[in-house]
Amino acid sequence: MEPKRLIIVAVGGQGNLLASHVLGEAALMSGVPVRMSEIHGMAQRGGVVESALVFGDAKSTIISDGEADLFVSFEPCEALRALKKCNANTVAITNTRPLPPFTAFIGRGTYPDLETVTETLKNKTGRLIAFDATALAEEAGNPMCLNMVLLGTLIGTGVLPITADSIREAIRTRTKADFVEMNLAAFEKGFARAA
Amino acid sequence: MHKLLTDKPGESMFLLGNEAIARGAMEAGVAFTSTYPGTPSSELSLNFFQMSRESDLYFEYSTNEKVSLEVAAAAANSGVRSMCMMKHVGLNVAADVLMTLAYVGVTGGLVILTADDPFMFSSQNEQDNRYYAKFGGLPMMEPSSVEEAKEMVKDAFELSEKLKRPVLFRTTTRINHSTSVVTLGELPARKTKGDFIKDPMRCVTVPAVSRGLHVKLLADLKKAQEMAEASPWNFVEGKGSLGIIANGVSYTYAADAVKDLGASERIKILRMGFANPMPVAMIKDFLKGCEKVLVIEEGEPFMEEAVKAFAQEEGLTLPIAGKDEKLFSRLFEFDPAMVRKNIASFFDIALDAPAPVNAQGVPDLPIRPPTLCAGCSHRSVFYAAKKACEGMDVVFPSDIGCYTLGFLPPLGMGDFVVCMGASSGTACGFSTVTDKKVVAFVGDSTFFHSGLSGLINGVFNNHNYTLVILDNRTTAMTGHQPNPGVDMTELAMENYNTVDIEAIVKAIGVKHVSTIRAFNVKKAIETIQEAVAFEGISVIIVKEKCALYAKNLKQLKGKPFQVNPDKCKNHMECINALGCPAFYVKDGKPGIHAHVCVGCALCAQACPENAIVPARSL
Numbered sequence: 126m127e128p129k130r131l132i133i134v135a136v137g138g139q140g141n142l143l144a145s146h147v148l149g150e151a152a153l154m155s156g157v158p159v160r161m162s163e164i165h166g167m168a169q170r171g172g173v174v175e176s177a178l179v180f181g182d183a184k185s186t187i188i189s190d191g192e193a194d195l196f197v198s199f200e201p202c203e204a205l206r207a208l209k210k211c212n213a214n215t216v217a218i219t220n221t222r223p224l225p226p227f228t229a230f231i232g233r234g235t236y237p238d239l240e241t242v243t244e245t246l247k248n249k250t251g252r253l254i255a256f257d258a259t260a261l262a263e264e265a266g267n268p269m270c271l272n273m274v275l276l277g278t279l280i281g282t283g284v285l286p287i288t289a290d291s292i293r294e295a296i297r298t299r300t301k302a303d304f305v306e307m308n309l310a311a312f313e314k315g316f317a318r319a320a
Numbered sequence: 321m322h323k324l325l326t327d328k329p330g331e332s333m334f335l336l337g338n339e340a341i342a343r344g345a346m347e348a349g350v351a352f353t354s355t356y357p358g359t360p361s362s363e364l365s366l367n368f369f370q371m372s373r374e375s376d377l378y379f380e381y382s383t384n385e386k387v388s389l390e391v392a393a394a395a396a397n398s399g400v401r402s403m404c405m406m407k408h409v410g411l412n413v414a415a416d417v418l419m420t421l422a423y424v425g426v427t428g429g430l431v432i433l434t435a436d437d438p439f440m441f442s443s444q445n446e447q448d449n450r451y452y453a454k455f456g457g458l459p460m461m462e463p464s465s466v467e468e469a470k471e472m473v474k475d476a477f478e479l480s481e482k483l484k485r486p487v488l489f490r491t492t493t494r495i496n497h498s499t500s501v502v503t504l505g506e507l508p509a510r511k512t513k514g515d516f517i518k519d520p521m522r523c524v525t526v527p528a529v530s531r532g533l534h535v536k537l538l539a540d541l542k543k544a545q546e547m548a549e550a551s552p553w554n555f556v557e558g559k560g561s562l563g564i565i566a567n568g569v570s571y572t573y574a575a576d577a578v579k580d581l582g583a584s585e586r587i588k589i590l591r592m593g594f595a596n597p598m599p600v601a602m603i604k605d606f607l608k609g610c611e612k613v614l615v616i617e618e619g620e621p622f623m624e625e626a627v628k629a630f631a632q633e634e635g636l637t638l639p640i641a642g643k644d645e646k647l648f649s650r651l652f653e654f655d656p657a658m659v660r661k662n663i664a665s666f667f668d669i670a671l672d673a674p675a676p677v678n679a680q681g682v683p684d685l686p687i688r689p690p691t692l693c694a695g696c697s698h699r700s701v702f703y704a705a706k707k708a709c710e711g712m713d714v715v716f717p718s719d720i721g722c723y724t725l726g727f728l729p730p731l732g733m734g735d736f737v738v739c740m741g742a743s744s745g746t747a748c749g750f751s752t753v754t755d756k757k758v759v760a761f762v763g764d765s766t767f768f769h770s771g772l773s774g775l776i777n778g779v780f781n782n783h784n785y786t787l788v789i790l791d792n793r794t795t796a797m798t799g800h801q802p803n804p805g806v807d808m809t810e811l812a813m814e815n816y817n818t819v820d821i822e823a824i825v826k827a828i829g830v831k832h833v834s835t836i837r838a839f840n841v842k843k844a845i846e847t848i849q850e851a852v853a854f855e856g857i858s859v860i861i862v863k864e865k866c867a868l869y870a871k872n873l874k875q876l877k878g879k880p881f882q883v884n885p886d887k888c889k890n891h892m893e894c895i896n897a898l899g900c901p902a903f904y905v906k907d908g909k910p911g912i913h914a915h916v917c918v919g920c921a922l923c924a925q926a927c928p929e930n931a932i933v934p935a936r937s938l
């Protein structure tokens with residue numbers, strides 16, 4: 126299969142790595158070749174956490190600038206920071222709920238306004254889906270379900286050859302038992318948002 | 321049951337590189353494992369640690385890499401299959417053992433894993449540890465992928481036992497921290513006990529013995545080279561008169577690039593997996609079939625220089641390139657597009673790649689550096705040290721751990737960081753040649769690792785500085801591994817002892833020793849001031865559990881605080897002096913995210929208006 130390349134960016138603690146693992150497990154169940162790389166270490170120290178997933182016939186596990194077919198950001202300002210991973214055809218998904226870094230509070234840099242973020246993303250990528258995914262996670266019962274909301278939207282775009290059912294199965298088997306129902310609800314909300 | 325103990329040969333699992341390597345070692349029947357934790361190798365030892373609690377595998381967190389390798393060297397010299405793992409700079413610490421253990425050899429398989437970190441995602445340098453193999457005369461293997469790493473580590477044990485030498489297994493971050501689908505193999509029974517057969521003419525390295533051992537090592541390297549010539553880990557793929565020689569992850573980028581460029585009929589690739597000693601005959605044969613060769617390797621020109629020398633020996637004049645201003649850099653890590661571009665330009669092949677979006681119109685963004693956690697005890701100590709030293713000209717040597725992050729604004733604590741344990745040693749030099757006060761910081765695990773010897777040096781040579789030991793009761797940065805100061809009963813683990821830092825410090829002969837908690841700021845300031853005023857070596861031990869570790873142990877009892885808007889007069893001390901991630905500013909006013917705050921009360925003590933109070937009291 127022709128490789129499909131996905132970049133996921135988030136702030137440490139937002140659950141990016143769990144979402145990536147659920148996606149990887151679903152690919153394994155679906156028989157889709159998958160490789161992933163992630164930058165660990167600072168995940169619990171509030172830095173940026175990036176995962177790269179390459180589906181299909183490729184040996185590389187990382188994704189160069191301009192080579193993401195799919196791009197998901199858990200935080201609007203981080204979407205702009207990682208924008209160089211995209212090209213003019215990339216399908217981009219971003220949460221619009223800001224999580225400003227403390228540097229913005231102590232006068233070291235200014236947090237961009239949301240309209241600039243979404244306009245820039247829209248103009249420079251092939252398709253943009255931008256919405257307050259944290260609000261949907263809260264509706265599902267916990268803001269920590271943000272990762273499952275965005276996973277739903279990602280699968281909803283239909284770009285990846287991975288079915289919603291295989292993701293549901295991976296959520297059931299790979300996420301904590303107490304969170305499964307909430308995670309599934311969050312996934313459905315995100316999935317519906319892609320339409 | 322631990323997932324890596326799953327006894328279902330043939331089953332597929334989605335595994336992290338470090339998990340795959342741990343599984344491969346288990347499939348090789350490894351029985352004895354030791355480490356000092358260091359990213360990117362940390363999850364490998366974590367998996368061994370976890371599996372050792374459910375099986376007869378032995379695992380230990382040793383005090384440092386040198387000790388760790390000594391422990392493993394003895395096990396392997398008693399005929400037990402052993403593995404010792406560390407990050408690349410850890411091998412510097414273990415180098416003293418390594419270089420002579422190469423002479424002595426082993427009787428049971430010993431695999432030493434070095435996890436290199438090109439681009440320095442979580443390291444202080446990006447040294448290329450392939451040179452240790454050459455330096456020490458050790459066989460070395462290098463995988464290109466997660467699934468290959470699992471298989472190759474098994475072969476590394478076989479190789480070690482055939483040659484009776486330790487084998488270096490070299491990975492990079494993108495192997496350790498990539499995840500792929502791996503097929504499980506058989507799990508054999510382990511041989512956990514061995515016997516040490518006395519053999520002083522091999523094992524006691526006095527000069528007369530070592531002279532003979534070096535002769536034998538060189539002879540064994542010849543044997544190893546013959547094995548490398550026949551090794552399936554060194555292979556040629558594709559065909560054509562254009563050649564690529566690549567190792568590690570660079571091979572995967574090169575293989576994808578050749579395919580993307582439609583050049584499989586024109587370019588062949590020699591992949592090096594059994595990487596030291598090099599398969600000289602195989603490389604020479606490869607060169608003879610090429611018009612032009614590109615060597616693709618992250619880091620130093622380790623292969624390139626050797627390949628050029630081999631060409632010279634054969635009188636071959638074909639162009640061989642690699643590190644070059646127009647091609648590959650010795651800096652940082654490679655990526656697929658960069659490798660593809662350089663292959664295309666070197667071999668003059670048309671390139672059609674998607675253009676990254678241009679950055680025009682993208683506003684400047686506030687940086688998001690990693691930061692000390694909400695409720696981190698280090699923040700409180702750094703704040704107190706800053707207050708205590710206000711108006712004084714003080715040098716603050718620091719060390720390796722979460723607290724290294726204290727050098728960032730707004731705390732700005734940390735002036736000199738080079739390697740593990742260096743705070744207490746560099747403090748000696750700073751205090752001698754400058755007339756400044758010196759306050760050094762070291763963590764508990766780093767103190768045990770190598771900070772202790774610097775402190776002893778300070779006492780013996782009568783230096784003048786204050787060492788603040790940030791004892792957060794765990795090895796936090798790498799993921800909360802135990803260290804000799806940790807109370808293992810809290811982890812429900814028996815048969816360990818706890819080493820008391822205060823008792824050690826007093827026993828060394830430090831005359832001014834104080835032990836405090838982190839979050840009483842007034843007391844901390846006074847204690848630091850007294851210690852700094854003392855002439856000679858003074859030590860402050862700040863005993864306060866890492867907030868994340870306490871949370872994992874379900875010991876975090878604090879309740880969130882909030883800002884009382886009626887009392888807040890916008891001094892912004894909480895924002896500007898602390899840099900705590902629980903804070904936000906909305907409409908020019910500070911506020912606290914209740915779900916992030918753990919109630920350490922540092923901000924409440926920093927606020928000049930006493931406007932920060934427990935959330936439920938409003």
